[in-house]
Amino acid sequence: MKNNILTKDGRLSCRKFKSCGGCSYDLSIDEQTQRKQQAVRHKLSRFGRVSRIITMDKPYRYRCKVTRVYRKAANGRLIAGIFKSGSRGCVPVHDCMLEDKRLCEIAFGLAPIFDKFKMQPFDYNTGKGCIRHVMLRKGCKTGEILLCIVTSPRTFKNTAALADEISKKYPDITTIVHNECKNPLPLTIGESEHILKGQGFITDELCGLKFGISAGSFMQVNPMQTEVLYSAARDMLDDDTDTLLDAYCGTGTIGLICAGKAAHVTGVEKTPSAIEDARRNAAANGISNAEFICGDAGKYMLHLAKQGMKISAVIMDPPRAGADRRFIESLGSLAPKQVVYISCNPETLSRDLYLLKQQGYKAEKIQPVDMFPHTRHVECIVCLQRKQRNADLRF
Template sequence: MTNRKNKGSKKSVKKQNKHKGKQALQGSKKKHKFNTNPNTHRKRHGGKSVTAEVTCSGLTNEGKGIFLWEGKELEVENLLPGETAEVIISRKGRFTKTEIKRVINSSEDRDIPPHSYYYESGGCQIHHMSYEAQARFKQKTIDKLMKPFGKPEPIITMDHPYDYRNKNTMTFGLNKKRQVICGLYAPNTHQIIPMERSLIHDPKADEIIQTIKGMMNSFKMQPYNEDTGRGFLRHVLVRVGKNSGEIMVVLVAASSMFKGKNNFVKALRKAHPGITTMLLNVNNRSDSMVLGEQEKVLFGKGTITDTLCGLEFQISAKSFYQINPIQTEKLYTKAIEMAELTGEETVIDAYCGIGTIGLVASQKAGKVIGIELNKGAVRDAIRNSKRNGVKNARFYQGDAGEYMVQMAARGEHADVVILDPPRSGSDQAFLSSVTKLKPERVVYVSCNPETQARDMKYLIKNGYKVEEIQPVDMFPQTAHVECVSQLILKDS
């Protein structure tokens, strides 16, 4: 991906980028840094490896290139439709692993990532596509998944598809030279890929993390070693209020014993005066969770605030808050439009989190009921309701499905159910509770259209029809896409 600065016309910049891209793809190993050593590959996987020239015929939903080899359809990362490449194919038992050795001819849709670690970290699966190609890819994915329900609207894209993440977490460790490094884990491993800058992270967050890395030696602060259980710093999490400008820094450590913490906080604040709060989170667990239960405020109030759709939200270290506020406003605006609120309706905000969608809906609804399993999130939602002077919203801790079943048993009614479940989607127990309550409209917001399509089939079998489907590009440079759908009760 090239850094797009305003130098000359878009056409000339695009032409320069294509020229650079072809040079890099055809001759420059420095830019791509694919693992091109078959011996290393064979040693790592313990099986035979061959190099084959293949042509990409399409993309998977994860953005991997598809090609045919010995009559089998295989997938490989970083390959685009129409491109021909040399691919290293390794077999070990029933498993086949693929890796690009060299792209022979590049697609017009290819962009060159500015950092070599892009190919190793796996965080931005389609960073090698131009943004126009990314939008087409995501539209095609949604169109295919949603074909049984109707024709989706054109995807809502982002004007500046970079620097959007308001939450950034980096892991710390030591390299073979015993030097402190920080970055992201390589896919399916606990090997840290050193990373200084990502074009989807907030630049301030990356700068702060690099400053912390540079301070560690002088403060005799050791990164945590998962194998030995020794060391102190595991991760650093930075949250940025995109509209407020407030910044939270969370040091995730293996122990609460933080020697020299006052001097460390003072030095970091001197380097970055924009930091408004700092916390120490203690995580001595051995699983993949980033944050532990124990938390101590080192400076400031322990939370930050940000504005979304005209409302102010308080965000804690553990709060779920959409990572792309610019696109979130577009998504929520569309969701509220689909709810067709006139000021009289009772709205249920299932999986309500800290209350973002429900509080936005409260501005046009008669009454909002938010339900969430996480107690901390419910507390945040209640605080956010009071902060914004909202009188017609109530938030409860519990299972949303059970709550709706109880409402139906009491003869109570809801006009609209808005749900924004995790990537795994809803379960049948929840969906059956929706069909028992029979709201006139269901607005389904999803970060995983595959599980959304599965759940919509259930609702359709039980009395609903799909009226509108709107994809939103919430996560540029990645294969993920958000989608909001409106379902209407047929009898109504």
């Protein structure tokens, strides 16, 4: 591993740690775990007892998604790298101890192919150039590989020959898509997509279910710990759950995994393509007690409340910004007896738990899960039960 070294105590470390910024810790796993446990307890202990964090047995090579940008080296040839954290500076990366090794090899080996086709790297300052980045995903259980080549619009037409060249060198790539993106922000994906090889998506298995993964699909990048995370969330649901609402449902992953625990599941999501994926995933797994609705989950809950409808439980997995106040107020109006909150940000989770307490909910269990070893990020699952609405707000 050209970018990695072994420390004196035999621990794997990284030569790019200071220049990259992708990792937060150059510490042993035990030291990382201790720091994360303290951070979560500091933010959340006022709401209840924080359980011991669930760690990974093998905290390397867990990322099944690899993204690379390309820049010209001093000799004029393309090199693969990543954006330095907090900037658009490119750090050359041959390999990464957190990423799937095969995906790293492919990302690095694509550079000479792009050179052969005279594909110029995109310059975010001038808006000129062709190739913006590539994104690779691998099915942890199936081994299927997706390659998405993102270019600026109308800058490359010889796509069939490019796909043939890539397939000859890397026949294990299952599907190749060409995405044209005009969004000025780095590492974004556009709406115009062309399938160059395969079906345009891969399939992977999670908690015994099959899920289709396209270039634009949201799927956790650590599938091994995702199974741990979602299984723990499912186990927190009451056995007598009648109706389950999966807010922020995305492609339906969590709701479908929990479908065996509830009589009926409703998933709500704003993105139309995600809802299409969710319905396709339900059909592929033969799950008939789940429906998916395109819309705003907060407004949907208010609609149910006005109709006098009852929901047994709500499971929610919002983005890092957390849920907004209106969403939580809508949840309070619907008044499910149980809420299972999955969060990737203890700080916004603390804010939202305070608001949920005002709506009459009490945290019964707080379970951290280390999804991203070597970074500061930690996921938490909180199981809340509805108590008296106007409960004492003192801690």
